Amino acid sequence: MEPLKEMFNEGFYRKFANAFSNADPNFNEEDFIDKVTGNMAALSLNGRLRNTSLVLHHYLAKDFENALSVLYAAAPLLPHGYTALVLPDFVSLYGQQHFDASMQALRDFTAMGSSEFAVRTFIKADPKRALKIMQHWAKDPNVHVRRLASEGSRPRLPWSFKLDAIIQDPSLTRDILEELKADQELYVRKSVANHLNDHSKDNVDYLLALLKGWDLNHSHTGWIMKHASRSLIKKGAPEVLQLFGFGGGAQVELEELGLKSDVLKLGETLTFSFTLHSKESVQRKLVVDYAIHYPKSAGSVSRKVFKLKEIALEPGQRISLAKSQVIKDFTTRKHYGGKHLLEIMINGQTMSTTSFDLFV
Template sequence: MEPLKEMFGHSFYKKLAHAVASVHAPFQAARFIKEVTHNIEELSLNQRMRKTSVVLHQHLPANYTQALGILKDVVPQLNGGYTTLLFPDFVSQYGLPYFHESLDALKYFTSFGSSEFAIRVFLLQDFDRTMKKMVQWSTDENFHVRRLSSEGSRPRLPWSFKLDQVIQNPSITSPILENLKCDGELYVRKSVANHLNDISKDSPEHVLRLVNAWDKTQPHTAWIVKRGIRSLLKDGDKKSMSIFGLEKDVKISIKKFKMTNDVVRLNDVLEFQFDIVSAKSKRQKLMVDYRIHYYKKSGIQSGKVFKLKEVVLAPDEIVSIVKRQRFQDFTTRKLNSGQHLLEIIVNGEVVKKKVFEFSR
């Protein structure tokens, strides 16, 4: 599989140079391609993007507003996707002295990719003025712009720096979340949920107060809330569970638990099954998860929670669960040989444990 960084490769730069030259005749396409691709093999994905911004700046007019106009004409000619983050990156590097022109440009560029990283540079320079603009964006008719208001102000956006102001005072972004809590676009709802999940890591009480006031009979809102407090639910937080009517006083028994293999090898499938039997005189709403404690090189185990099933059980009712999980390496995680632990979790409580070995 071709590395992601090859998105910024020779074929892309030829398309980019052709597009710029088509709207700005003085542009020296051949020279640009030669300079931007020099020693590019040594650079990572984001280093390539930044170098592209720098070299473009050297080849475009020195007047920022004029250069911005050229880039606005260029971006529709490209295919969208990650490489179009180049345009917001250019704004973040050279547009800080031009607040209004730059934020208008980020609003425009975000529809072709995303301006979520670039807007944070403006938050870093002028937090209050930028945040005011982002609250306005949360009511924009364009869903890409609405999504930018939430994603760009996330306190812990991956691949970016933390927003300490939001971590310390999460109510700052509440107006944005309030405006988007029942947004009709899934793209936007995912961002709002991830924003809530970010906040829950530092201020769980704030998140719970916020979502408790929302109308969760509205399907879009209910979806956002459930995904937004997923970390709290996985951690067995009782207040989070009460939002969805999950039982605090669970009365069940686990029967017929079976694990097909006590030793799992790389690319093998771990299969386990069990019955949950209700032991309560009334119906119980249950969230069933499982957690695998992976053996680390340091000798400790690190747990990861996976979803299994949500079910409402009548008195004495039985539900059977079967799960298969393949043990394979990922780019972000490599499995280590050693003793692992499987836990079955019902409404945040561990109800069954089983040790097994993983061997490469």
């Protein structure tokens, strides 16, 4: 499989340079290609992205607004997708002294790829000024612009720096989220939910107060609320569980927890099953999760919680549940041999445990 960084290859740069030479008769196409590909092999995906912006700056007018006009002229000739992030990246590097023009450009370029990383430079420089503009983006008819309002202002956007001002005062983005809490587009709703889930890491009380004022019965808003609370639900946070009707100690017995095999090799499948028996006199909503405790190389243990099922258990009802999961390495998790604990939780409370041995 070809590495992702090969999106920025010589073929791409020839098309890229041609777009800019069409937009600017003074653009030195061949010289740009030689320069931008000179150390390409040693650069990562993001390294190639940033290098493109840095080299491009040498071949455009030094006056930012003149350079920006060339970016606008070249944009329709460029492919959409990750490589188009060069345009907002250039703006973030060289447009900081032209705040309003740069923010407008980020709004215009985001539909080609995304300006979510670039806009954070301007939020960091002047949070209130940037977020006031982004409040208008939250009402934009373009779905990509509305998503940018939420995604770009996330406190802890992956692969970017934290926005400390928003972590310290989460209400800074409240108007944006209020505007988008019932958005028709799932693309936007996912971003709003992830933005709120970021708050669950630093500002739980704020998040709970906000969600309690929203309409759980609205299909779009309710979806956002549930997805935004996923980390707190997995932790068994009482107030969150109560918000979604999972509160209180459930009178439920977990019976017959068993493994298909308690000895596995890396790449094989963990399969487990158990039965839940209600001891309640009324229907009880349950969120059923499981956790695996992974041994680490230094002898410590990492606990990872997985969602299994949400159910409504009738009085006296028994229900059998089963789950299979392949135990294999990922870029985010390397497995080590040894005993692994399996934990079953009901409404955030541990109900039963067992273990299996893994050989790698």
